[in-house]
Amino acid sequence: MSDQRLYEVKSATIAFLGETWERNYNRNRPDIARTPGVAGLFGRFSGLPAVLVGAGPSLDRNLRLLHLAKGKALIISCDAALKILLENGITPDIIVNLDPQIFIANFFEGIDTRNMTLVAPTIVHPSIRESWKGTFFYYNKHAPDIPILSRIAQECPQVGMLVPGGSVLSVAFDLAFKSGADPIAFIGQDLGYTSEKAYAAGGCFDGYTAQEVFDLPGDNIVEAHDIFGRSLKTQKSMAVTKQWFAWAFSTWDKGKERRIYNCSEAGILTDCGIITFGEFVSRHCTKSVNISWTIKKTSKAR
Numbered sequence: 342m343s344d345q346r347l348y349e350v351k352s353a354t355i356a357f358l359g360e361t362w363e364r365n366y367n368r369n370r371p372d373i374a375r376t377p378g379v380a381g382l383f384g385r386f387s388g389l390p391a392v393l394v395g396a397g398p399s400l401d402r403n404l405r406l407l408h409l410a411k412g413k414a415l416i417i418s419c420d421a422a423l424k425i426l427l428e429n430g431i432t433p434d435i436i437v438n439l440d441p442q443i444f445i446a447n448f449f450e451g452i453d454t455r456n457m458t459l460v461a462p463t464i465v466h467p468s469i470r471e472s473w474k475g476t477f478f479y480y481n482k483h484a485p486d487i488p489i490l491s492r493i494a495q496e497c498p499q500v501g502m503l504v505p506g507g508s509v510l511s512v513a514f515d516l517a518f519k520s521g522a523d524p525i526a527f528i529g530q531d532l533g534y535t536s537e538k539a540y541a542a543g544g545c546f547d548g549y550t551a552q553e554v555f556d557l558p559g560d561n562i563v564e565a566h567d568i569f570g571r572s573l574k575t576q577k578s579m580a581v582t583k584q585w586f587a588w589a590f591s592t593w594d595k596g597k598e599r600r601i602y603n604c605s606e607a608g609i610l611t612d613c614g615i616i617t618f619g620e621f622v623s624r625h626c627t628k629s630v631n632i633s634w635t636i637k638k639t640s641k642a643r
Contacts, residue, residue: 359489362464365441366493369479372470373463373497379480379516380501381639382460386632387521390414390625392528393513394433396421399607400529400541403618404429407528413626415522419509420448420459422529425543432457434632437516439482439509441466447545449473458636460516463493463500476640480512506585507578508532514586518593524600526621531608532583533565533575565609573609580609587612 392407392414394400400422410416411431418426418433420440426433438445438461446468458476461469470477481494483502494502503515510530517525529541534551555562555574563580567573575583590601590612603610604618 361441361466362489362493365464365466368467369463369465369470370497373479373500377478377640378497378500379460379478379503380499382478382516382636383501383519384521385635385639386415386517387523389522389630389632390621391517391520391522391525392416392621393510393517393525393530394418394422394426395508395510395527395529395531395605396425396540396544396546397529397531397605397608398536398538398541399531399605400425402606403528403604404431404541406618406622407431409622410626412629412632414526415517415520415632417513417517419513420445421509421544421546422541423448423452424545425541427452428543434458434636435460435513435516437509437513438462438465438469439505439512443468445469446472456633458640460503460512462503463497464490476636478640480516504589506589507582511582511585511589514589518589518599523598524602524621524625526602526604526618526625527610527613528604528618530603530605530610532579533567533573533609535567535573535607566611567607567609568603568611568615575609583609583611586610 392410396419416433417435417437420436420438423436435458441464443466455474459473460478462482463479479500480503481500482490483504484490503512505512537550539549539551539554540546561576562574563577564572565575565580602614602616602621604616604621606617
């Protein structure tokens with residue numbers, strides 16, 4: 342992965358979203374002052390297994406096993422996978438948002454959020470915060486090389502930081518890591534196009550195909566090696582996310598004390614342990630824990 346590709350992705354993101362970040366933050370500022378920050382969740386789930394749920398097509402094969410982890414592991418879902426989980430009778434413990442754009446509201450449309458928890462950035466679109474009825478935590482996006490985001494983090498340091506790496510599950514991973522979770526498993530985190538489908542069935546992007554992604558204008562498709570060593574098509578942004586995870590896994594846990602597994606059984610996330618999700622559940626999801634009580638207690642501790 343070249344530095345040039347990383348620079349291209351970052352520059353495009355800043356150019357596209359810079360004004361949105363500023364506008365959203367200014368509207369959210371009064372609410373940020375009275376709403377819990379993600380820092381309150383740090384260290385709260387020490388030694389508890391965590392499952393990070395993406396919306397990649399490989400999620401279809403592991404949904405049936407996720408029921409076995411409920412109440413025995415901290416389940417953190419990306420916003421795009423929420424409707425998929427709910428349609429299969431699974432309410433995640435935490436939903437994580439990264440994107441500041443208004444279209445994210447589609448992920449929550451028609452959902453009763455009163456008994457759910459959302460973790461979202463201080464630059465989240467204000468309509469998301471206004472419509473959310475359940476527990477809510479803000480976080481600052483750690484981006485010291487982006488002046489707007491750096492300034493925002495300095496203005497409300499009490500909120501706490503999470504480090505973004507392109508994919509929303511990069512933020513979910515940082516949250517799980519800082520909460521003390523161990524071991525940590527990924528499912529539905531393909532970071533590439535492993536089938537004709539672009540996303541798991543049942544979500545907002547149901548029916549969107551990989552070929553439609555390939556046909557988009559621009560030079561955005563690259564090749565990467567998957568967990569089986571095969572060449573796989575992916576987007577530049579996803580390839581950068583893979584690079585970010587490799588950095589995070591090696592930098593944050595130099596002593597290799599945390600157990601981190603890709604249980605998606607597909608895709609390009611290769612810089613960690615590779616096991617099936619069934620194996621992860623049978624080994625590690627064995628004790629019941631009242632996760633919702635811990636989250637609720639934390640949200641009221643401010």
